[in-house]
Amino acid sequence: MGKKSRHKKELKNESLPVTNPPEPGVTKTRPVRNQSRPAILVTASITAAMVFLFAFFLASANSYARQATEYLQQGNxxxxxxxxxxxAAYSPLNADYHTVLMRIYLSMGRPRQALEEARRAAALSRYSAGRQADLARASLAAGRYTDAVAYARRAVELAPYQIAWYETLAATCAAAGRGELQASNRDAARRHLEEALKVPEMIQARVAGLGEEEKKLWVDAPMLSVTPGVHLGMGQARYLLGDLPGAEKSLQAAMQDNQLKGEASLWLALVREKQGKTEEAKKLVKEAGQINKSLEAIFQQLKAVPALQG
Structure with a gap:
């Protein structure tokens, strides 16, 4: 019995697992839990929240823009x-919203705010000729005539094969010259008015720079030329420079465009008034008023602008 009992104890001891003591200086490490999963969940949550907010702000901006359009159409x-x-507050990076704000401010006679909005829109669309033209328009309203001409030039530089920006440049130079005349800045006025007369040369130089192959491929739009819109700006400039025969010629060319006929008739009436042809001037003013009622009142304002002499 004694031997059997001793043998059972030895077998029992042999069945126990053997654990070696840790070596001196070695720290026993525990299994590391996967900590990346919570971080991924947090990042995903933030991203989802940002997407939701972006969609919310965009939807809100669109909703307010639609409301604005409805109010403006109603005259409110x-x-x-x-x-x-x-x-614009919900979607500050939308350049179109700032452009609409610019136009609203201009209609309200608030040129400073209009210019601020035009600058914001242009900053968001740095290579847009249209935004530069808007800057020119707002600058004219704010009395910043030199800036206005510079912005109009920039529009041409950005889109040199689009005739609209040459028309804008001619009109801007003429308006800037008129503004300087009203401010008694005759030298600055002459400089701007004479620049308006150089627009046809710019157009011709641009066309001359086209190769024969490029001219053949020019099929999406009419070839660059001096349009009635360019003639309108030139006619205004020539009148203010005291060149009545030249003004008459340019303005008659501008009248070939029905959309410009009212304004061209108004300026031609000023020419006729200077020529002593009062009855013909009255007839032209009446015709202009039938196209746009506000033009009859504008005639008296323009008549008071002192013109340069030769």
């Missing part, structure tokens, strides 16, 4: 302005 300018301001 103040409510339209408030709605468009909210649209």
């Amino acid at each position: 300018v103040q409510q339209g302005l408030a709605a468009m301001q909210k649209a």
